[in-house]
Amino acid sequence: MRILVVEDEHKIANSVKRGLEQESYAVDVAYTGSNGYDLASVEEYDLIILDRLLPEMDGIEIAKKLREQKIHTPILMLTAKGQVTDRVEGLDAGADDYLVKPFAFEELLARIRALTRRPKDSLGMILTVSDLMLNSANYEVKRSAKSIQLSSKEYALLEYLMRHPDQTLTKDQIISHVWNYDADVLPNTVEVYIGYLRNKIDKPFKNRPALIQTVRGFGYKIG
Amino acid sequence: MRILVVEDEHKIANSVKRGLEQESYAVDVAYTGSNGYDLASVEEYDLIILDRLLPEMDGIEIAKKLREQKIHTPILMLTAKGQVTDRVEGLDAGADDYLVKPFAFEELLARIRALTRRPKDSLGMILTVSDLMLNSANYEVKRSAKSIQLSSKEYALLEYLMRHPDQTLTKDQIISHVWNYDADVLPNTVEVYIGYLRNKIDKPFKNRPALIQTVRGFGYKIG
DNA sequence: GATTTTGCTGAGAAATAGCTGAAGATTAGC
DNA sequence: GCTAATCTTCAGCTATTTCTCAGCAAAATC
Numbered sequence: 398m399r400i401l402v403v404e405d406e407h408k409i410a411n412s413v414k415r416g417l418e419q420e421s422y423a424v425d426v427a428y429t430g431s432n433g434y435d436l437a438s439v440e441e442y443d444l445i446i447l448d449r450l451l452p453e454m455d456g457i458e459i460a461k462k463l464r465e466q467k468i469h470t471p472i473l474m475l476t477a478k479g480q481v482t483d484r485v486e487g488l489d490a491g492a493d494d495y496l497v498k499p500f501a502f503e504e505l506l507a508r509i510r511a512l513t514r515r516p517k518d519s520l521g522m523i524l525t526v527s528d529l530m531l532n533s534a535n536y537e538v539k540r541s542a543k544s545i546q547l548s549s550k551e552y553a554l555l556e557y558l559m560r561h562p563d564q565t566l567t568k569d570q571i572i573s574h575v576w577n578y579d580a581d582v583l584p585n586t587v588e589v590y591i592g593y594l595r596n597k598i599d600k601p602f603k604n605r606p607a608l609i610q611t612v613r614g615f616g617y618k619i620g
Numbered sequence: 621m622r623i624l625v626v627e628d629e630h631k632i633a634n635s636v637k638r639g640l641e642q643e644s645y646a647v648d649v650a651y652t653g654s655n656g657y658d659l660a661s662v663e664e665y666d667l668i669i670l671d672r673l674l675p676e677m678d679g680i681e682i683a684k685k686l687r688e689q690k691i692h693t694p695i696l697m698l699t700a701k702g703q704v705t706d707r708v709e710g711l712d713a714g715a716d717d718y719l720v721k722p723f724a725f726e727e728l729l730a731r732i733r734a735l736t737r738r739p740k741d742s743l744g745m746i747l748t749v750s751d752l753m754l755n756s757a758n759y760e761v762k763r764s765a766k767s768i769q770l771s772s773k774e775y776a777l778l779e780y781l782m783r784h785p786d787q788t789l790t791k792d793q794i795i796s797h798v799w800n801y802d803a804d805v806l807p808n809t810v811e812v813y814i815g816y817l818r819n820k821i822d823k824p825f826k827n828r829p830a831l832i833q834t835v836r837g838f839g840y841k842i843g
Numbered sequence: 844g845a846t847t848t849t850g851c852t853g854a855g856a857a858a859t860a861g862c863t864g865a866a867g868a869t870t871a872g873c
Numbered sequence: 874g875c876t877a878a879t880c881t882t883c884a885g886c887t888a889t890t891t892c893t894c895a896g897c898a899a900a901a902t903c
């Protein structure tokens with residue numbers, strides 16, 4: 398699955414590239430509009446992530462030109478928080494979806510999955526680890542058939558862990574996936590949230606094995 | 621169920637495609653009239669959604685030609701608000717129904733359901749959740765046999781919720797289904813309408829459980 | 844066994860989500 | 874055109890969530 402990222406802010410471009418590669422997408426990056434446009438017209442991508450505001454040639458224009466060229470690759474447009482009003486303009490130009498910056502990486506992944514629509518996770522994937530179940534259609538979490546109430550950060554963290562079962566994730570990885578790229582939260586915040594999750598999914602089920610495990614010096618894993 | 625969408629505005633075409641696929645229709649899109657005509661003559665569809673005004677070959681002409689070819693696939697014609705809604709002309713050409721742009725997605729779905737009329741929902745599907753009943757044939761809503769009067773937005777919102785019982789729907793999802801694609805309403809508007817609905821279907825029935833539930837951080841669900 | 848590092852946790856300040864009354868805009872009916 | 878209903882936004886309020894801090898516990902290192 399090949400993805401082109403057109404974004405002039407290197408920080409964002411690179412963090413998106415790194416994250417997507419970790420999810421085993423093949424990623425090309427263009428830091429300018431014209432560069433991005435050239436790549437998009439020559440190469441074949443499964444998805445194009447396009448910053449709306451770019452020097453030289455902006456996102457709207459690129460989208461419009463690509464559509465004129467009959468290139469119908471799905472386009473995910475990124476817009477800064479202030480510029481929300483122009484939803485219509487962007488969609489007119491041919492974008493398929495919108496994401497407002499700053500976004501959490503997992504949110505980006507969800508949109509990408511929706512746009513490239515792998516049958517597997519269309520509408521409501523159900524993740525399970527042991528007797529813990531997470532249903533992304535209605536954001537419901539259950540353990541041993543008992544419903545568990547989570548806040549949205551807790552939910553995002555749990556989903557990230559459960560999408561990588563038995564794999565140790567460092568606090569840095571967790572931060573860059575669950576929080577948005579310009580929030581800089583302390584590693585301790587992750588510890589705190591792990592604590593919250595344990596209170597809800599491990600502590601009340603003493604007769605069952607604890608699912609969230611600390612891998613001292615490295616991070617956490619579920620499984 | 622296969623549907624062909626012939627529409628030159630990518631924005632509309634893509635958002636309709638995405639929405640219908642989520643409802644598990646198989647959707648093909650043609651961005652030009654002649655392209656659409658070719659597809660419609662070769663492939664077998666259960667429904668064709670046709671923009672009335674298209675470059676190259678317009679909707680009326682496509683409909684006429686298809687009918688000449690003895691292709692009787694139901695046709696739903698889209699017309700812009702300003703356009704002379706010459707119902708007669710379109711219906712003469714062979715269209716089975718009309719929808720004026722901009723439309724809300726749920727409205728489109730309702731027409732599609734009417735045209736493809738699966739025996740199941742022939743003449744007005746009736747949705748029920750607990751003791752709440754919605755009859756889409758006559759737009760009547762009742763709870764515990766007591767009739768409830770709703771405005772059209774309230775009705776559209778309730779129908780959307782009831783068609784996805786026990787599933788949490790985000791404010792974004794609600795906005796893009798219940799409002800039309802170029803309306804730019806605030807999330808708070810959804811909150812307000814949820815409030816209106818609660819006043820009418822939950823508050824007056826204190827002895828019964830509340831049906832509309834807030835799922836903090838995610839959205840709302842009914843059930 | 845003392846020291847350092849790493850992780851856990853209770854408490855609290857700051858930020859945010861959701862609810863609601865009210866008021867301005869828009870639309871439909873007459 | 875006028876009026877009434879409906880639609881939408883706004884501002885203020887409350888409860889929850891988010892995040893940091895500081896002190897403690899456990900493990901690793903010396």
